[in-house]
Amino acid sequence: xxxxxxxxxxxxxxxxxxxxxxxxxxxxxxxxxxxxxxxxxxxxxxxxxxxxxxxxxxxxxxxxxxxxxxxxxxxxxxxxxxxxxxxxxxxxxxxxxxxxxxxxxxxxxxxxxxxxxxxxxxxxxxxxxxxxxxxxxxxxxxxxxxxxxxxxxxxxxxxxxxxxxxxxxxxxxxxxxxxxxxxxxxxxxx
Numbered sequence: 001x002x003x004x005x006x007x008x009x010x011x012x013x014x015x016x017x018x019x020x021x022x023x024x025x026x027x028x029x030x031x032x033x034x035x036x037x038x039x040x041x042x043x044x045x046x047x048x049x050x051x052x053x054x055x056x057x058x059x060x061x062x063x064x065x066x067x068x069x070x071x072x073x074x075x076x077x078x079x080x081x082x083x084x085x086x087x088x089x090x091x092x093x094x095x096x097x098x099x100x101x102x103x104x105x106x107x108x109x110x111x112x113x114x115x116x117x118x119x120x121x122x123x124x125x126x127x128x129x130x131x132x133x134x135x136x137x138x139x140x141x142x143x144x145x146x147x148x149x150x151x152x153x154x155x156x157x158x159x160x161x162x163x164x165x166x167x168x169x170x171x172x173x174x175x176x177x178x179x180x181x182x183x184x185x186x187x188x189x190x
Contacts, residue, residue: 004075008086011118014128021084030080036063068109092152115160
């Protein structure tokens with residue numbers, strides 16, 4: 001039996017990860033996994049309420065290992081999987097919260113066939129977050145914080161064995177989908 005394929009989409013909020021991951025999964029008839037999935041909803045709420053950065057990091061660290069084990073199992077059964085978010089997102093989010101993250105902690109995770117890193121301009125990210133009501137117009141996001149986020153994404157994505165970086169700022173969802181499909185074909189993933 002041929003081993004299933006495995007993709008992870010990473011990047012800041014509002015870059016189009018969820019929509020692209022769901023569209024790819026539907027189009028390719030692959031399994032879709034959102035990290036953390038609903039199984040963790042109650043625990044995630046409690047962790048967020050506790051407002052303890054270490055506890056939050058430990059929670060997401062466990063979620064990444066669960067996702068990796070699930071990917072390993074599905075792949076062994078010949079099932080291909082697309083994961084919306086991964087360890088890189090966890091590392092970036094927690095570095096921004098001042099938590100020391102050692103990328104070696106993630107060495108034992110199942111390696112994806114391709115990591116897709118979605119970006120967009122800072123102005124577009126703020127616009128999309130406001131549109132989703134995830135950011136009030138009065139909430140102050142500093143350019144420095146968003147530049148720091150970009151720095152950490154670039155730092156951690158360099159560790160991905162195979163990486164496709166897509167700037168979603170001015171592309172339609174359809175154009176982004178087609179770019180990924182073309183890359184998957186060229187890389188012989190599909």
